[in-house]
Amino acid sequence: MHKVELLAPIRDLEQLKIALNYGADSVYIGGEVLGMDNSDKNFTQEELIEGVKFAHERGKRVYVTVNVLPHNDDFKNLDKYLIELEQAKIDAIIIVDPGVLAIAKKVVPNMEIHLGSQANITNYATANFWHKQGVKRVTVARELSFKEMSDLKAKVPFDMEIEAFIHGPICISYSGRRLISNYLNVRNNKTDYSDYTGVLDYNLVEEKRKGEYYPVYEDKRGTFFYNSKDLCMIEFIPELVKTGLSSLKIEGRMKSSYHLASIVRAYKMAIDEFYKNPEEWKFNDSWLEEIKKGSSRDFTTGFYLDETVEYNYDDEKYSVVNLYDYIGLINDVDEDGQALIKLEDNIKVGDKIEIIAPNKETMTSKLESILNENGESVDSAKENQIVKIKLSLGLEKDYMLRRE
Numbered sequence: 001m002h003k004v005e006l007l008a009p010i011r012d013l014e015q016l017k018i019a020l021n022y023g024a025d026s027v028y029i030g031g032e033v034l035g036m037d038n039s040d041k042n043f044t045q046e047e048l049i050e051g052v053k054f055a056h057e058r059g060k061r062v063y064v065t066v067n068v069l070p071h072n073d074d075f076k077n078l079d080k081y082l083i084e085l086e087q088a089k090i091d092a093i094i095i096v097d098p099g100v101l102a103i104a105k106k107v108v109p110n111m112e113i114h115l116g117s118q119a120n121i122t123n124y125a126t127a128n129f130w131h132k133q134g135v136k137r138v139t140v141a142r143e144l145s146f147k148e149m150s151d152l153k154a155k156v157p158f159d160m161e162i163e164a165f166i167h168g169p170i171c172i173s174y175s176g177r178r179l180i181s182n183y184l185n186v187r188n189n190k191t192d193y194s195d196y197t198g199v200l201d202y203n204l205v206e207e208k209r210k211g212e213y214y215p216v217y218e219d220k221r222g223t224f225f226y227n228s229k230d231l232c233m234i235e236f237i238p239e240l241v242k243t244g245l246s247s248l249k250i251e252g253r254m255k256s257s258y259h260l261a262s263i264v265r266a267y268k269m270a271i272d273e274f275y276k277n278p279e280e281w282k283f284n285d286s287w288l289e290e291i292k293k294g295s296s297r298d299f300t301t302g303f304y305l306d307e308t309v310e311y312n313y314d315d316e317k318y319s320v321v322n323l324y325d326y327i328g329l330i331n332d333v334d335e336d337g338q339a340l341i342k343l344e345d346n347i348k349v350g351d352k353i354e355i356i357a358p359n360k361e362t363m364t365s366k367l368e369s370i371l372n373e374n375g376e377s378v379d380s381a382k383e384n385q386i387v388k389i390k391l392s393l394g395l396e397k398d399y400m401l402r403r404e
Helices: 013-021 045-057 078-087 098-107 124-132 146-154 181-185 234-242 257-276 285-293
Strands: 005-010 026-030 061-066 092-095 113-115 137-139 161-175 200-205 213-219 222-232 247-250 325-333 339-342 352-356 363-371 386-391 400-403
Touching (some): 005 013, 013 257, 026 045, 061 078, 078 098, 146 161, 161 234, 161 257, 234 285, 247 257, 257 285, 257 325, 257 352, 257 400
Parallel strands (some): 026 061, 092 113, 137 161, 161 247
Antiparallel strands (some): 161 222, 200 213, 325 339, 352 400
16 A cells, blocks of 8 residues: 655755655745745745655655746846755646746756646646656645546556645635735836745635635735635545645745644554554544644635535534643753753743654653753743743653643
8 A cells, every 4th residue: 555645845954854744745935936825935046855755864865846836037037046946956846837948958857846826726637747847746626526536546657656635725716916905006017026925824714604704815925715614634645645646735934933843643543553553553542632732723624525515514513612732842851851942832830731742642741940041949930931841741842832
């Protein structure tokens, strides 16, 4: 039986290391040139080289997205950028535009090429077309069911890889134009953005479904509309594998490191458990509970089960009420067992703390002591402080702490 890849989104070097440490087989990065979901955080060439080296030393892979729909001016720096990616030894680029594909094949002919979901692959004939153009892997459209994916896989070359999104926000519409800020700020689409930085957040609300928010993100690349629920397929690992998918892809490049680690860790545990005994695999409710603790949105199974079914989004099983506060990431642990951490929330001695760690079940411990920046023992500490803490259970670097 083939082993599926767990593919996670990252936005900086810290998240790359966290995703791989917590169980991802590969990661994908929003490219600096022609990359969708560009955040204010990005990789320098030096950081990209470091990240790729970190991944390869662990037998894992790094992909870079070059997947927006480009205008003429967008091609100016593409050749140089592709060469830089090749020099960094990335494992593949993710594209959607035929023009970008043609240039990539010419400039970096040995580069592995994947096709992103924006290409809307819904059938085997289209997948075969792209395979003939040199594409090794296609990401199928989010609208496909299990049966449609299985039928597609059966009618493409054996060496063609099929990838599908299995968790995270579902992008339901994309425009290369800045649709909202144009009107709100009376700006020109192409020329009046010299002061435009970061990402603008909006929410779309349907008149008859108040309280159900469809996130809208806008950056210098355009406008992205997302579903009001996050896709969550952790209950269906056997079906995902038997469909013939090569890669299970998590969406969510705008999410926190804690959210990323929680999702990757849960899916890694579910996948590993499946391969231990595929015929006897049983869903463990704790996996979904772990995902809920790192999430703030309700879940849906999208179109996987039946493309015509209206799912009951009010099902309590898929409803998320996040009652947990993220405390922070352990940066180092000294010989006395004192753990260095930058706090993401307030803490006090005696707090009951949950510990999440790579390849381990969730642990519960008590906060025994806090040392402030001056090495003084204190009873409490506040958000953004850098302190040393000690718990009743031992801690290690890259463990994450949270509190109910």
